[in-house]
Amino acid sequence: MTNKSNDADVAFIQALAELLRENDLTELQVKRAYAEDDSINVRVSRTSQQMIAAPAPVAAAPAAVAAAPVAAAPAPASDDPSSHPGAVTSPMVGTVYMQAEPGSPAFVSVGAQVSEGDTLLIVEAMKTMNHIPAPRAGKVTRIMVEDGSTVEFGAPLVIIE
Template identity: 65%
Template sequence: MSKNSPDADVTFIAALAELLNKNDLTEIAVKREYGEKDSLDVKVVKKPPQVIQAAPVSYAPAPVAAAAPAAAPAAAAPAAVALPEDPAQHPGAVTSPMVGTVYLAAEPGATPFVTVGSQVAEGQTVLIIEAMKTMNHIPAPRAGTVKRILASDGQAVEYGAPLMIVE
């Protein structure tokens, strides 16, 4: 780790992640020299998006004499094929402000900061992201209930990745 400000390094890494997304790249590797024996090696990698395929939907053929009931299964087809919404676009999404490793508790074996169904206050710590050996407390952006936890303990996350949903 460099002798320079960790905040400046975190800002630099966040800028690299933004550059990665803006230019539709999959990987960036940079060596930042601070002096003769002081440098920062950074590699930012974007995972390919997961493709979710809907299972094929089949319906039993409707009897020829009953034309009206045949319309009901056809109306239900769009709902059955609809893909789940992107959690990052959810209005209550808590997203990662940096690249790092997620920790759901203050230390191994400790009680998690929150669980599904927990009530949280705005600004309350909901998890920690370790970046460059610095533990960054991530606050709830608003008061509400934790509906989903999308990251697992010890998982590596990218800048902007959805971590949990608070409604």
């Protein structure tokens, strides 16, 4: 790549870091294609202050540290909504909107029957409204996000069974 491309890549990465900071996100991953066999894959992440503060009390009790990871590791995997077979995850980082415009009815609610392709919600990313379709027909059993909340790539949005 030329220096001009490197400057553009640096500006792109700085813009992603700024987006990460402004939206209080912990991670952002983007693949930018320039040509068929020329692309850049960028992952920008940071740790939250809550994560930094958590290890301090654990370090005070070494015996608890050894036991906690073994006991805690299986529980999140089974309770992880994104691993549910009916989970619909966010294809991008953005802001969730449950209805087409303020004051109108929500696209879906818990217990609603949806058909494949029905709009479940909207994720706004970079001033673009992206309708998130139902990947299959079924019943909405759980809505994992709130209207106006920020979501990250891969975050579970709804569960359809």
